[in-house]
Amino acid sequence: MVEFALVGGDDDVAFRKSADYAQFAADIDYHLPSAPPSPRLHVATGERRVDLYWDDSPESVPDETSAAPGHLDFEGYRVYLGLDRQHPVRVGQFDLGTAPHDTTGFNTGFAAIQKDTLIDGHRYRYHQAITDLRDGLSYFGAVTSYDLGDDQIESLESGIGQNKFQAVPSPAPGEGSGGPIVFPNPYRVEAAWDRGTLVRDHYLWFARLPRRCVLRIYTLAGDRVFETHFDGATDHGESARGLFDPRQDLDTGPPALSGASFAWDLITEQGQALATGLYVFSVEDLVHGGVRRGKFLVVKSDRER
Template identity: 30%
Template sequence: MKLSVLRNACLPKKGTVLRWLLPALLLLLPISQSHAQVVWGKQTLKRGKLWATLWNSFQYGDPVETSNAFHTLDYPGYSKGPNIDDALNYAEAAGYAIYGERNNIAYSYTLNSRFFPSGEHVFPLEEAILTRNYNLENLSTAGEEIVTGGHHVNGLELDLSRRSMVWSYPEYDDFIIHEVTITNFDITIVENLYFGMRYGVRLTQRSGTRGDEKFGWNDENHLFYFYDHRSFRFEDEEPVQWSNGVGPERGDIGDARDIWEAGSRQHELDAAGHFTVIVLDSANGNVYQNILEHVGQGVTEGAPREDVMFIQGVDQPARFLEVLTHQQPKMSWDDARDAGGEGGNKYERRPEFLVSVGPLTLSPFETKRIVFAEVMGEMSREKIVEGGVENIDLMAVASLDSMLKNVAAAKRLFANNYMPEYHPPMTPTNGENSLRLTTDAGKITVEWPPVPDTYVDPSTRQNDFAGYRIYRSTYFTIGPWTLVADIPKADAEIVNGMVQYVDDDLPNGVGNYYCVTTYDTDGHESGKVNNNRFPVYPLRAPNEQFPKEVYVVPNPFRQNSGLLGQGEGNRIEFIGIPGRCVIKIYTLTGDLVQEFSHDDGSGSA
């Protein structure tokens, strides 16, 4: 409430104004104090495969850089390690824009990840709060992880709140659904209101390339989607030539790893996914989809007017309205190129996607809800890691099919009031590194708490839990996964209150990742949510003949180990060492590079 509301309200009779106004002012004081305590903040959604760090300012990731511990639509997501650029993110900046008219005066505002919010334009109203509702323990709460938060927009005098939801169920783990509520806490009407989400598309941070994206159009779902394609020289639009791996045949489509150096043993496609944004509820407004040039904090190098994004503090509200209501021609980049009209130019190869809704009207104290979803899809991890020309060609079909399947799932979930069509049993543990992994000679023991006998399906209220599945990857924390054991409930071995599985006869020197799922009597399986972030290795027996039979592999190192597996390229293993010792690494000239202690009792490090 604001004092202007009291001034414009119908006043009581003379002599009663003071008695009526004083309680209202007393009520205003704690409200203002509570707002002053709210700060800009962020929370990260990690329950599904699509990860995002969300702010109560509606920004994504981090306002300064994408090379940090935060996540800007990472798919599949995983926490960052020493290499902070190791992230499969599909946007380098994201935020929103708004336009509206109050008392015949136009106002506008926009913000994305590359800037800090200014107190001149906005201030926080609701803290960024993460709510965990794993396995939909509370069916009345939508989502397994939920981030809420909001802020006030000055000028328009509107309160904006957002509720963002993710799920781990395999059918629903490839998207994030956002509910944006806009409230008019004033006594005058807001007309011609438009609200849009904006995304600086980049596929991906891990590959280190940008500006080679393309977009397609799916007429059945009325959506644009984005995917990685071949790099080109911006000045003359000639394709970049590659000499290694699949480069001579397919360039850097999908950003294959083997194009960077001759003889690479890694062929993974670092940009294999397809990305889209859909509107699930437009509050009866029109939906506009606009593709512009994404320049970050820079300026365009000559893009036509229809491809230039508005800039906060530079462009007038009329320009915001023009861009928010511009409809991209409904065709792919390739078709637009052939048609010769709007679209299909080099500027839209580094795209910013703006999805907006309007016009809306907000009466005094009215609230309207708009629902968006960011949806991803990719072909199987096995094919992505395998790489090669055949899989690059397959990616164009399989990743698109996966994305469209996930679009359909998001629509079904929304139509069913966020209630999944099925419920797998509860996940054994929750979050990265939540399994207990113990290494021994030639084996690794995996442990987790058993599903309790009191478990019941949230919908049927029956205990339909049937067993566990253990998966292993020798490549990376997101797979590809190999099923190594299927343990029926009756056969689960309980040791000291934990279910135990021993994975033995493992080769030495190979890193292992694990995840454990549950399944029910109908075959519904829980999501893969408990993988270890970094590999674990079976131990070797200590060397009783030390200092004989001591080895260092690979030797010589030659700047890359040649080992397979994400992150394994820089690994050196010391074999045949005592259970406890000090290891020193020197250069050929005798300079000490590193010294560390080995004390786990094994014969390798």
């Protein structure tokens, strides 16, 4: 049997490296090393922060090609978060620091992130809070795993896409003082998260809502323009296409929200875009009773009228 390999490189050194790797793969009958899987991940949000919880399942997954004891060559975790959907930024790295796991990474150990937490019946071993974020903006991220590597193959990392998420910081139930708020207020033409999008993809936020409530919006003349029953346990932003559109946002699941925030797409009950004006809203608490009220201003551009 004759085997062929297509190899390439930007220069002679890269070309020879590719050729050597192809020969190496053939020599071991193509039983190539693989990266450990990404961990199971839970994402929660609060005021100006995102909380990440993940388990230690990658640490017990063997790589039969590894010479590490028990074929367990897991080395550490990398945490990514950013505003760029396609290229989140690495914001953390944690790895084992004792031999033989002291040749790759920073040898930080896991003490800084170790926090056993039970959420929805699943136990998570690690936690990292990422703070000083901007409420209302969508952040994208992931937690990956990587291995030791060896003198033949560099350290391999699981793909960001395995547990990639979208999260929007905003006050969680009980956070912040005062009643429900709207932001931005006033809403002038577009918000920071709307820039470069279609008018129908614009939205604003209602925050500090009760866990279950009825949100109503009126003109100053008393005409109702919108009403919705909000449940923070089940709302995932489907009300605003610009925030999450399951038909095209296929690289993540629904965004992680605080459970006390609602994105409104500025479309009335009649299916029309909201006009420039001052509006009154009321929030009826379905759990503890009571009604809170407020106002917000919307200023549209001439091209939207």
